[in-house]
Amino acid sequence: MNVELYERIWMWAAAGLIVMFLGAIFLTAGLQAVQPPSHLETMDPTALIHYPEFANPAVVTRPDGSLVVSVVAETYAFTPDPIEVPANRPVTFRVTSSDVVHGFEIVGTNANAMAIPGYVSQFTVTFTKPGEYVIACHEYCGILHHGMVGKLIVK
Amino acid sequence: MTGRHTLASTHIGVAIAAFAVASAMGVLQALSVADVEFPRRSESLYYVSLTAHGVLMALVFTTFFIMGLGYVLAQECLGRITGRLGAWIAFALAAVGSVMAAVTILRGQSTVLYTFYPPMQAHPLFYIGATLLVVGSWIWGGVMIASYRSWRREHPGVPVPLSIHGMLAAVIVWYLATAGLAAEVLGMLIPWSLGMVDKVDPLVARTLFWWFGHPLVYFWLLPAYVLWYTVLPQVAGGRLFSDRLARMVFILFVVLSTPVGFHHQFSDPGISSGWKLAHTVLTYGVLYPSLVTAFTVIASLEVAGRMKGAKGLFDWIGRLPWSDPFFACIALAMIAFTFGGFGGAINAAYAMNTMVHNTAWIQGHFHVTLGTTVALSFMGATYWLLPRMLGRELRFRGLARVQPYLWFLGMALFSTSYHLAGLRGLPRRVYSASLTGEYGEAWHGLTKVAAAGGTILFLSALAFVTVVLATWVAGKKISPPAFEFAVSLRPATALTLWDRFGMWTVVAVVLLAVAYGYPLIHLLSQQRWGSPAFQPF
Numbered sequence: 247m248n249v250e251l252y253e254r255i256w257m258w259a260a261a262g263l264i265v266m267f268l269g270a271i272f273l274t275a276g277l278q279a280v281q282p283p284s285h286l287e288t289m290d291p292t293a294l295i296h297y298p299e300f301a302n303p304a305v306v307t308r309p310d311g312s313l314v315v316s317v318v319a320e321t322y323a324f325t326p327d328p329i330e331v332p333a334n335r336p337v338t339f340r341v342t343s344s345d346v347v348h349g350f351e352i353v354g355t356n357a358n359a360m361a362i363p364g365y366v367s368q369f370t371v372t373f374t375k376p377g378e379y380v381i382a383c384h385e386y387c388g389i390l391h392h393g394m395v396g397k398l399i400v401k
Numbered sequence: 402m403t404g405r406h407t408l409a410s411t412h413i414g415v416a417i418a419a420f421a422v423a424s425a426m427g428v429l430q431a432l433s434v435a436d437v438e439f440p441r442r443s444e445s446l447y448y449v450s451l452t453a454h455g456v457l458m459a460l461v462f463t464t465f466f467i468m469g470l471g472y473v474l475a476q477e478c479l480g481r482i483t484g485r486l487g488a489w490i491a492f493a494l495a496a497v498g499s500v501m502a503a504v505t506i507l508r509g510q511s512t513v514l515y516t517f518y519p520p521m522q523a524h525p526l527f528y529i530g531a532t533l534l535v536v537g538s539w540i541w542g543g544v545m546i547a548s549y550r551s552w553r554r555e556h557p558g559v560p561v562p563l564s565i566h567g568m569l570a571a572v573i574v575w576y577l578a579t580a581g582l583a584a585e586v587l588g589m590l591i592p593w594s595l596g597m598v599d600k601v602d603p604l605v606a607r608t609l610f611w612w613f614g615h616p617l618v619y620f621w622l623l624p625a626y627v628l629w630y631t632v633l634p635q636v637a638g639g640r641l642f643s644d645r646l647a648r649m650v651f652i653l654f655v656v657l658s659t660p661v662g663f664h665h666q667f668s669d670p671g672i673s674s675g676w677k678l679a680h681t682v683l684t685y686g687v688l689y690p691s692l693v694t695a696f697t698v699i700a701s702l703e704v705a706g707r708m709k710g711a712k713g714l715f716d717w718i719g720r721l722p723w724s725d726p727f728f729a730c731i732a733l734a735m736i737a738f739t740f741g742g743f744g745g746a747i748n749a750a751y752a753m754n755t756m757v758h759n760t761a762w763i764q765g766h767f768h769v770t771l772g773t774t775v776a777l778s779f780m781g782a783t784y785w786l787l788p789r790m791l792g793r794e795l796r797f798r799g800l801a802r803v804q805p806y807l808w809f810l811g812m813a814l815f816s817t818s819y820h821l822a823g824l825r826g827l828p829r830r831v832y833s834a835s836l837t838g839e840y841g842e843a844w845h846g847l848t849k850v851a852a853a854g855g856t857i858l859f860l861s862a863l864a865f866v867t868v869v870l871a872t873w874v875a876g877k878k879i880s881p882p883a884f885e886f887a888v889s890l891r892p893a894t895a896l897t898l899w900d901r902f903g904m905w906t907v908v909a910v911v912l913l914a915v916a917y918g919y920p921l922i923h924l925l926s927q928q929r930w931g932s933p934a935f936q937p938f
């Protein structure tokens with residue numbers, strides 16, 4: 247049995263498989279700009295009241311026409327709730343927390359981010375299907391974690 | 402003869418005790434998520450038991466088991482444990498630490514889960530206890546290295562036995578990983594929980610945690626690989642296919658294990674997409690040694706089958722000792738790992754990650770990898786070790802034979818339904834899958850199946866613990882069978898590149914410093930405020 251030959255074949259085959267996986271990721275990152283959210287913006291989580299955007303979080307249309315939803319997660323609710331947005335338009339979410347770490351998952355979509363006190367998670371999604379969606383907190387945040395749900399209405 | 406393995410068997414005994422308690426908690430959680438009513442079901446019981454389950458399974462069971470296994474291998478393959486007194490002190494520290502942490506959890510003072518993300522705050526004794534467990538394991542690593550050094554002086558120029566090569570790799574991975582944890586716990590959480598500082602930065606803490614959190618899984622996996630490479634082919638009646646590839650695999654883990662943690666933070670702010678991508682590439686890099694392991698181990702089993710006279714293409718599979726409890730455990734562990742590997746490749750691709758991040762998918766994933774691959778390997782190892790360590794015959798062999806299959810069946814049900822529920826968006830760590838009592842329809846059937854799987858798992862755990870206990874206290878005294886390790890088709894005769902641990906450790910440290918240094922410095926140079934403490938209950 248030619249051990250060395252088999253070894254070689256497998257080593258190269260395994261390497262080839264991995265290069266293929268990575269190729270797929272690089273291609274989508276390069277061509278379709280599929281990238282993880284990576285926003286760096288800090289603030290004082292104990293004084294959100296001093297940040298107008300998060301003192302009264304809401305759905306707003308910015309002067310440049312973009313649609314921005316600012317969300318504060320706080321044990322055990324999201325504000326605003328419900329969130330109403332139009333279908334087929336890019337919506338930028340800006341999510342933060344005023345106390346512990348929470349999660350922000352719009353069930354059935356690819357909107358999924360962490361709400362970390364002191365930081366803003368920012369990402370953009372376009373909802374194509376009108377309807378009502380559940381927003382769930384997916385990071386354990388205390389004894390009523392499972393009760394921390396909100397609603398998204400896509401019109 | 403007696404007393405030769407007391408150190409090891411004491412560690413393994415503690416590990417299995419932690420496993421037993423944690424398994425009972427696991428079934429309670431599975432029932433709770435599925436909304437099956439049982440006496441005393443409550444939110445606090447669910448979250449307390451979830452914390453206990455995670456800490457006892459992921460930190461106590463694994464660490465003690467690996468320490469014990471390390472001592473067995475040092476004794477048998479190197480003929481020594483250098484620094485026995487230190488080893489006992491380490492045991493005492495780790496045991497006291499674990500008990501401290503467990504008591505604060507069970508009293509409801511530290512319900513912060515095994516990830517303990519601040520600003521959720523636990524009792525100071527929780528953090529201090531966890532620290533003592535880690536300090537104990539550091540001393541264990543020192544004993545392993547000292548034993549190796551002392552052996553090396555007597556055997557210049559000879560490759561160290563493969564099992565020790567693998568354990569040394571695990572020790573190095575562990576030191577690299579726990580550096581991040583130490584920075585988090587000693588530098589941030591302990592002073593904060595004692596009231597010496599008012600605030601901690603949750604994102605810096607998360608980043609340090611995941612620096613530790615992913616290599617942690619390789620710290621579990623490498624000892625399992627040691628068993629697959631050095632014991633499995635022997636039990637199956639074959640040869641290790643390639644010693645050289647095996648040594649390479651362990652070294653690649655040393656180098657690639659640590660700089661991958663950002664794949665747990667794809668959905669976090671504060672880390673640039675460039676660094677997330679870099680960690681993705683390295684994550685796929687660690688897939689490589691696992692693929693090579695799959696090849697080598699399966700080739701070794703084929704050799705075993707053929708040595709027993711197998712002819713055709715697949716005939717060798719049937720000739721393997723499927724009714725041997727050790728063999729069954731490891732073979733099933735390996736099958737589970739192929740599914741775990743596919744899932745891992747999905748988690749690491751960040752577009753797909755947003756679909757599953759923090760959903761029940763994640764629990765499904767790590768119950769096949771950790772909860773099956775690692776746990777079954779350690780259960781198999783226990784069946785192999787007990788007669789050799791204790792000089793007692795295994796009791797209830799029939800039970801030991803079906804137990805691995807029962808675990809596999811239970812986990813197939815549990816893990817498949819958690820994967821599917823996760824794809825449908827069921828968030829992780831919830832007391833009830835109906836959330837506020839309204840949203841459960843898409844998940845209910847699946848969580849019920851998972852609860853059935855969890856019950857089967859619990860029965861399997863009971864069977865395992867019964868065999869172990871009965872053997873320990875009432876197994877028939879025998880003269881202990883020899884520890885036999887697999888011979889390689891082409892044994893290593895000279896030192897190669899893959900035996901140079903010092904050099905590879907330096908490479909690993911440099912890579913780690915680059916992969917975490919720059920993003921951390923960038924983060925720390927921002928204006929930050931930090932968070933005061935919150936109690937979860």
Ligand code: HEM
Pocket residue numbers: 423424425427428430431432434451452454455458459462514515516761764768771772773776828829830831854855856858859862
């Ligand atoms: C009797 C067998 C087991 C059952 C029934 C079981 C069940 C569960 C359940 C239901 C959860 C909670 C999932 C959720 O609510 O999101 C969980 C979490 C967990 N399990 Fe298991 N499990 C078992 C064995 C294991 C094993 C063997 C390990 C590792 C060695 C393990 C490690 C964990 C960890 C680390 C968590 C996560 C805790 C957290 O999220 O903080 N489990 N398990």
Ligand SMILES: [Cu+2]
Pocket residue numbers: 319320321322347348349383384385386387391394
């Ligand atoms: Cu929450």
Ligand SMILES: [Cu+2]
Pocket residue numbers: 348349383384385386387388391392394
């Ligand atoms: Cu929550």
